[in-house]
Amino acid sequence: MRVLILGGTTEAASLARLLADDSRFEATLSLAGRTSAPAAQPLPTRIGGFGGVEGLVRYLQAEKIEAVVDATHPYAAQMSAHAVAACRQTGLALASLTRAPWTEQAGDRWQHVSNTESAAMVLGDTPRRVFLTIGRQELPVFASAPQHHYLARLIDAPKGERLPPHLVLLQARGPFDLAAETALMRDKRIDVVVSKNAGGDPTYAKIAAARALGLPMIMIARPDKPAGHIVNSPDETVRWLDHVRRSLRGV
Numbered sequence: 001m002r003v004l005i006l007g008g009t010t011e012a013a014s015l016a017r018l019l020a021d022d023s024r025f026e027a028t029l030s031l032a033g034r035t036s037a038p039a040a041q042p043l044p045t046r047i048g049g050f051g052g053v054e055g056l057v058r059y060l061q062a063e064k065i066e067a068v069v070d071a072t073h074p075y076a077a078q079m080s081a082h083a084v085a086a087c088r089q090t091g092l093a094l095a096s097l098t099r100a101p102w103t104e105q106a107g108d109r110w111q112h113v114s115n116t117e118s119a120a121m122v123l124g125d126t127p128r129r130v131f132l133t134i135g136r137q138e139l140p141v142f143a144s145a146p147q148h149h150y151l152a153r154l155i156d157a158p159k160g161e162r163l164p165p166h167l168v169l170l171q172a173r174g175p176f177d178l179a180a181e182t183a184l185m186r187d188k189r190i191d192v193v194v195s196k197n198a199g200g201d202p203t204y205a206k207i208a209a210a211r212a213l214g215l216p217m218i219m220i221a222r223p224d225k226p227a228g229h230i231v232n233s234p235d236e237t238v239r240w241l242d243h244v245r246r247s248l249r250g251v
């Protein structure tokens with residue numbers, strides 16, 4: 001059965017490894033092409049947008065896709081909206097591989113904000129040393145709060161976007177570990193961390209490091225992300241795919 005995986009996450013990578021050795025499925029992984037050198041994957045991989053819902057519908061039809069798995073990041077809301085629309089239009093089965101958000105533990109000092117603009121605002125007027133761990137796409141938002149000193153972690157360097165004046169770039173790709181995160185925040189004298197609530201293990205270390213150092217964390221809320229049939233692990237996704245395969249083949 002031909003399967004499209006909308007990827008770009010740790011879960012998508014582990015699902016790709018499961019499907020690569022499974023002769024029941026002929027899967028293709030799809031990336032947006034946000035990074036210049038994405039990690040190699042064990043499945044045929046297509047890179048780049050589809051061209052909106054219509055482009056995705058045309059791709060699904062041309063490639064004779066029989067089931068779609070949305071394994072994109074919790075903050076990739078537009079891709080998920082397009083996947084729901086395109087699968088509704090084509091009648092294809094859609095599973096959404098989701099990951100639970102992080103929840104506050106004892107000792108956490110989280111301040112919840114609804115979006116990146118509010119995160120820039122709640123930093124306040126007094127200059128602070130801010131660890132931005134939200135990547136590159138929304139860095140320009142912090143140009144509106146130029147009084148702070150920013151350490152921004154991202155994968156590829158920004159290209160020409162308007163940036164805050166006091167900015168140090170840290171090009172690094174997750175996952176990250178607790179000792180390194182704690183040492184980094186201490187060495188750079190960070191006094192507040194800004195993060196998305198991505199969930200999952202790959203970047204939980206920054207949450208634990210901030211707690212250990214008693215640092216406040218500004219946590220940006222997740223966007224509404226449309227979904228099809230919810231699955232919570234790569235294994236559950238494979239079981240769902242086999243269920244679809246059997247029902248399509250009447251077995």
Ligand code: 3Y8
Pocket residue numbers: 007008009010011013030031032033034035037038039040073133134135136137138153154155156173174175195196198200202203206
């Ligand atoms: C292109 C594919 C794998 C998947 C690895 C996960 C873990 C490491 C943590 C911090 C947070 C951040 C960012 C992050 C993480 C995993 C996972 C995850 C956060 C790659 C990848 C692609 C992207 C896109 C990139 C965004 C950026 C976001 C950096 C590959 C490595 C901050 C999200 O430069 C850019 O334009 C980067 C853009 C979208 C968010 C942003 O707004 O800048 N991810 N990340 C995917 C595509 O083209 O479709 O390059 O190999 C995948 C991973 N990133 O295979 O093990 O599963 O979450 N990615 C966030 O969580 O806030 C880093 O630094 O603490």
Ligand code: NAP
Pocket residue numbers: 006007008009030031032033034047048049050051052053055056071072073075076077078079080082135196
């Ligand atoms: P988004 O805002 O939800 O989507 C914007 C557009 O990017 C989509 O409409 C689509 O373009 C294209 N796109 C997104 N994901 C795609 C995919 N997997 N394959 C093909 N095209 C894709 O997406 P985003 O938040 O920028 O995320 C882009 C990629 O990075 C996704 O793969 C996501 O899983 C990964 N990622 C994102 C974050 C994050 O913080 N947002 C974190 C980690 C990983 P068209 O309309 O032209 O089809």
